Amino acid sequence: MGPIVVYQSRGKLATLLLGSFLLVVLCALLLARNPASMSVRSTIAVAIAIPFFGTCGLFVLSRLLRRKPAIIINNDGLTDQASAASVGLIRWSDITEARIIILTFRSSRQKYLGVSLRNPNDYLAKCGPLARAILRKNASLSGYVVNIPQAAVSVGLEVVVAHMEFYLQQRGGS
Numbered sequence: 001m002g003p004i005v006v007y008q009s010r011g012k013l014a015t016l017l018l019g020s021f022l023l024v025v026l027c028a029l030l031l032a033r034n035p036a037s038m039s040v041r042s043t044i045a046v047a048i049a050i051p052f053f054g055t056c057g058l059f060v061l062s063r064l065l066r067r068k069p070a071i072i073i074n075n076d077g078l079t080d081q082a083s084a085a086s087v088g089l090i091r092w093s094d095i096t097e098a099r100i101i102i103l104t105f106r107s108s109r110q111k112y113l114g115v116s117l118r119n120p121n122d123y124l125a126k127c128g129p130l131a132r133a134i135l136r137k138n139a140s141l142s143g144y145v146v147n148i149p150q151a152a153v154s155v156g157l158e159v160v161v162a163h164m165e166f167y168l169q170q171r172g173g174s
Contacts (some may be wrong), residue, residue: 017060
């Protein structure tokens with residue numbers, strides 16, 4: 001079996017870009033409209049939301065303009081580039097388990113590919129402080145340091161798991 005390259009859905013990326021743009025505009029309008037009538041909490045929330053959603057929008061725009069695979073599965077291992085907090089290449093010998101998990105956030109349920117690592121601290125050490133904090137939070141919520149969201153890939157996670165299982169079996173992995 002040859003390498004499997006999975007890209008992010010351009011439609012999903014465009015939707016995320018539009019959403020980020022609209023949230024920045026909405027927050028800016030709230031702030032500009034009448035800041036004196038807003039509570040201190042609301043002003044702080046809006047002031048934080050503008051750079052946060054602006055940064056998210058720039059990240060999504062860069063993904064739209066520079067078409068980069070979200071996941072690569074090949075003889076070397078699984079390369080995770082699906083998000084801003086991705087760990088890069090994970091060698092097959094470091095993967096102990098990969099399974100689909102469902103996480104519930106308030107009223108929405110999201111599907112993720114959870115990848116269990118033999119040595120997660122080695123991968124965390126390669127990341128910057130913000131990505132490391134995000135990955136640690138992922139682990140506390142799901143039990144997996146590496147969580148690849150279904151929303152970040154253009155194929156079903158079942159397809160990704162099937163390809164991973166093939167390579168893991170070829171390597172004699174678990």
